[in-house]
Amino acid sequence: MSPTPLAxxxxxxxxxxxxxxxxxxxxxxxxxxxxxxxxxxxxxKSTLMRMLAGIHAPDSGQVDVAGRPLAPRPxxxxxxxxxxxxxxxxxxxxxxxxxxVVLGEEPRRGFFLDLGRARAAVRELSREHGLAIDPDRLVDxxxxxxxxxxxxxKVLYRGTRLLVLDEPTAVLTPDESRRLITMARAFxxxxxxxVVIVSHKLDEVLSVADxxxxxxxxxxVSTALRGATTAEELADAMxxxxxxxxxxxxxxxxxxxxxxxxxxxxxxxxxDGTIAVDGICLGVRGGEIVGVAGVEGNGxxxxxxxxxxxxxxxxxxxxxxxxxVSRLDVAERQALGLAVIHEDRxxxxxxxxxxxxxxxxxxxxxxxxxxxLFDRGRLAASAAAGMKRFDVRADGxxxxxxxxxxxxxxxxxxxxxxxxQHVVLVAAQPTRGVDIGAIEVIxxxxxxxxxxxxxILLISADLGELRALxxxxxxxxRGRIVGEATAQEASDERLGRWMTGAESVxxxxxx
Amino acid sequence: xxxxxxLQTLALAIxxxxxxxxxxxxxxxxxxxxxxxxxxxxxxxxxxLGAHAGGTTLGLVAAVxxxxxxxxxxxxxxxxxxxxxxxAGLGINLLASGLTRFLLMACxxxxxxxxxxxxMGQGVLASPxxxxxxxxxxxxxxxxxxxxxxxxxxxAGEHPQAAHSLGVPVDRVKICGVIASGALAGLGGAxxxxxxxxxxxEMSAGRGYIALAAVIFGKWRPVPVAAACLLFAFADALQIxxxxxxxxxxxxxxxxxxxxxLAVLAGFIGRSRPPAALGAR
Numbered sequence: 001m002s003p004t005p006l007a008x009x010x011x012x013x014x015x016x017x018x019x020x021x022x023x024x025x026x027x028x029x030x031x032x033x034x035x036x037x038x039x040x041x042x043x044x045k046s047t048l049m050r051m052l053a054g055i056h057a058p059d060s061g062q063v064d065v066a067g068r069p070l071a072p073r074p075x076x077x078x079x080x081x082x083x084x085x086x087x088x089x090x091x092x093x094x095x096x097x098x099x100x101v102v103l104g105e106e107p108r109r110g111f112f113l114d115l116g117r118a119r120a121a122v123r124e125l126s127r128e129h130g131l132a133i134d135p136d137r138l139v140d141x142x143x144x145x146x147x148x149x150x151x152x153x154k155v156l157y158r159g160t161r162l163l164v165l166d167e168p169t170a171v172l173t174p175d176e177s178r179r180l181i182t183m184a185r186a187f188x189x190x191x192x193x194x195v196v197i198v199s200h201k202l203d204e205v206l207s208v209a210d211x212x213x214x215x216x217x218x219x220x221v222s223t224a225l226r227g228a229t230t231a232e233e234l235a236d237a238m239x240x241x242x243x244x245x246x247x248x249x250x251x252x253x254x255x256x257x258x259x260x261x262x263x264x265x266x267x268x269x270x271x272d273g274t275i276a277v278d279g280i281c282l283g284v285r286g287g288e289i290v291g292v293a294g295v296e297g298n299g300x301x302x303x304x305x306x307x308x309x310x311x312x313x314x315x316x317x318x319x320x321x322x323x324x325v326s327r328l329d330v331a332e333r334q335a336l337g338l339a340v341i342h343e344d345r346x347x348x349x350x351x352x353x354x355x356x357x358x359x360x361x362x363x364x365x366x367x368x369x370x371x372x373l374f375d376r377g378r379l380a381a382s383a384a385a386g387m388k389r390f391d392v393r394a395d396g397x398x399x400x401x402x403x404x405x406x407x408x409x410x411x412x413x414x415x416x417x418x419x420x421q422h423v424v425l426v427a428a429q430p431t432r433g434v435d436i437g438a439i440e441v442i443x444x445x446x447x448x449x450x451x452x453x454x455x456i457l458l459i460s461a462d463l464g465e466l467r468a469l470x471x472x473x474x475x476x477x478r479g480r481i482v483g484e485a486t487a488q489e490a491s492d493e494r495l496g497r498w499m500t501g502a503e504s505v506x507x508x509x510x511x
Numbered sequence: 512x513x514x515x516x517x518l519q520t521l522a523l524a525i526x527x528x529x530x531x532x533x534x535x536x537x538x539x540x541x542x543x544x545x546x547x548x549x550x551x552x553x554x555x556x557x558x559x560l561g562a563h564a565g566g567t568t569l570g571l572v573a574a575v576x577x578x579x580x581x582x583x584x585x586x587x588x589x590x591x592x593x594x595x596x597x598x599a600g601l602g603i604n605l606l607a608s609g610l611t612r613f614l615l616m617a618c619x620x621x622x623x624x625x626x627x628x629x630x631m632g633q634g635v636l637a638s639p640x641x642x643x644x645x646x647x648x649x650x651x652x653x654x655x656x657x658x659x660x661x662x663x664x665x666x667a668g669e670h671p672q673a674a675h676s677l678g679v680p681v682d683r684v685k686i687c688g689v690i691a692s693g694a695l696a697g698l699g700g701a702x703x704x705x706x707x708x709x710x711x712x713e714m715s716a717g718r719g720y721i722a723l724a725a726v727i728f729g730k731w732r733p734v735p736v737a738a739a740c741l742l743f744a745f746a747d748a749l750q751i752x753x754x755x756x757x758x759x760x761x762x763x764x765x766x767x768x769x770x771x772x773l774a775v776l777a778g779f780i781g782r783s784r785p786p787a788a789l790g791a792r
Contacts, residue, residue: 075678090673092666093787103666104677106659113659154677 004067006031006162006194007052007082012061013218014047021047023218024061029162034188034195036209038202040238040435042405044218045198046087049164052196053077053084065162083155084164089147091139097150098122098135101157125156130183144296145176152183163187166198170432171461173295174496181208200436202231203464216240239436246443247468248289248450248487258322259283260455261307261424265316268302268479276302278479279316284424284455289446291470292459295499299479300459301343304428307457308340309333310348321423334363337423341413341430343459349413350401357383357397360416386415391441407438418445425449428459443469463495477501516748522635522706524737524744525644526551529699530722531729531736532651533692537582539655539731540688541668541788545600546585547696548719549607554578554700556611559625559710560618567631567705574701575694581607582693586686593792604719612712625710640702647695651733664688668786696722717769724772730783739775746771 005028014022022044039045050056054077063070065080098118107117122135131149169177188195199205214222214237222237236242261284268277277299284290305311309330317326325333342348360383368379383397390411431439466473473490475483475498483498497503530547537544557577562570588599619625631638655661663684666674671681704710729736750767
């Protein structure tokens with residue numbers, strides 16, 4: 001390590017109200033290194049990075065960049081050469097790539113915006129860093145991976161030397177992730193440059209980072225050099241106990257019998273009339289978990305909406321236990337045994353103003369109603385039991401869900417949906433943005449539900465998750481199923497080729 | 512008859528176009544502006560006051576200044592104080608209506624109208640405001656598409672957080688957009704009063720709302736918005752001509768521009784996409 005680190009945080013602490021997000025953390029970023037910061041949700045990773053990027057001012061402690069104290073303003077951090085790429089993209093969809101990149105620091109020619117120079121700057125930077133992109137395309141038309149390139153170009157345009165990437169590969173295909181990692185390594189190798197990656201994908205962290213820092217509950221609990229640690233060790237350090245994510249055991253084959261959920265030639269249109277789901281046929285039998293992989297935006301959201309009853313299919317039918325439910329509404333489908341864990345818990349799964357117990361009863365109110373009135377006592381008891389089984393960390397059933405962490409909110413949704421009388425469970429991205437502890441619970445319950453004989457359709461962007469849980473994995477590309485493999489056959493390379501449309505085995509049909 | 516109809520269309524289009532251009536600047540920045548109506552009215556009154564006191568030019572300056580100030584208030588309410596844009600706009604309109612009636616009484620001692628005013632040129636083709644309006648349409652297009660301010664305004668209306676994260680002073684940019692909208696609508700109001708050689712109470716008569724419809728129909732882009740205004744102005748002109756021909760059906764014929772507005776909006780409102788953060792607080 002060089003004598004003066006590129007950036008250093010000295011005993012920084014930060015609280016939000018009662019929550020102590022970061023407590024006395026020391027962190028040095030040396031020139032030339034790729035440093036990974038790992039930890040569960042709520043461990044303080046993002047808060048720490050935001051102090052480095054001047055977005056939050058530390059309550060105590062000091063942030064130095066190249067030996068000088070950093071003023072806690074985003075502009076100061078940008079000027080000091082720190083550029084943060086946020087997990088949730090900050091892009092203006094209806095502006096072009098070049099316009100997004102130069103926004104706020106526009107090249108001018110007199111009164112006018114010099115779009116020619118903006119384009120040239122984007123081309124130059126994208127060539128230099130291997131981030132291929134057409135400066136004139138609208139951001140709305142870009143894939144998730146391309147959008148991320150625009151985000152990176154934005155900070156590079158501002159002369160970043162320390163690149164902070166917050167959960168950069170959560171939404172990327174395996175191939176895109178590899179390219180990003182190559183780019184990050186090359187960037188850090190430049191004179192006076194470095195990269196900090198915040199991630200929870202431990203395999204990836206181990207392959208890219210020179211040094212790995214583990215945070216737990218706001219404290220730094222360990223630092224490891226590459227090659228001197230394992231994914232298991234890191235996971236245990238993150239959680240503070242030994243964890244082992246449950247997997248589907250190879251032995252128990254799915255049950256025989258007919259499919260409990262069947263999609264027959266399902267076609268769904270987007271709001272703008274374009275086809276999102278283009279004639280899908282699939283079936284899920286009882287005791288079987290069928291996975292749907294694919295890059296986001298290839299019809300997954302519309303598929304779930306159609307099955308849940310939120311969108312009307314343009315053609316084809318949805319069959320639940322042998323009955324065509326395509327024309328039924330959400331409640332009627334639930335009554336026939338459909339449970340759905342929606343992708344965006346805050347948009348579809350929960351009402352943030354409600355308490356945990358009330359959230360638990362959403363869409364299931366009749367179970368706790370007597371003579372038209374809520375039986376609050378009985379609901380509180382059921383909710384408490386659900387909280388215990390799913391390890392929901394909250395003060396009690398009356399706590400508002402808004403006060404829960406993302407992982408705990410998701411556990412409430414899962415407890416409700418898995419607890420519902422059902423034969424078919426649709427789970428869309430059930431572990432997105434939740435920590436390992438919660439993932440462990442959710443995996444366990446999905447597998448338990450499978451063992452009870454439910455038919456489960458699991459939509460996920462995480463290939464490791466699909467392999468761990470699914471009997472079969474289908475790949476969705478532009479609204480069609482372009483590949484199907486068993487968990488054993490499904491390598492990242494193979495799924496990756498299908499996911500990018502590079503290869504297709506024709507439309508797979510269920511037996 | 513066709514000739515008069517077209518000249519009439521141009522004359523009627525000028526206030527629509529100016530107010531609607533104002534609407535574009537406000538709404539591209541994310542601020543809903545039903546206050547265009549009140550800004551037209553305020554512009555018309557102050558044009559009368561200024562023209563009465565010191566001639567046409569002073570009238571124009573007074574109209575632009577007063578209406579921009581009123582717009583500044585709208586911007587402050589919506590952007591700084593995060594008021595509901597429609598409620599704030601409604602308040603501005605009520606304020607404009609009451610204020611112009613009060614000032615009409617205070618300055619001209621009349622409940623209904625100002626004294627006669629000097630006009631500008633003979634006929635619409637000779638009016639510098641026709642050419643001024645055409646130039647302003649082109650300038651608005653260039654300002655939005657080709658200047659740093661336009662880029663920042665569009666970004667503020669689409670994704671203010673993204674703009675903010677890049678150091679764009681979002682609130683200031685939005686308020687500037689609203690003030691520009693007031694200046695333009697004020698000019699439109701000035702034309703109403705000067706073309707009429709008089710200010711009359713409530714003379715904006717819903718034109719601000721029709722201009723807003725044109726903004727939507729024209730998809731928030733200056734040139735198509737101006738074209739939409741021409742369409743509405745044509746319907747207006749036709750209505751006036753038809754009143755003479757079909758005198759028995761006067762009330763029915765008067766509905767024409769409003770019916771057209773409704774029909775156009777019903778047909779297009781779903782298909783044109785507003786700025787993503789329009790109305791966001």
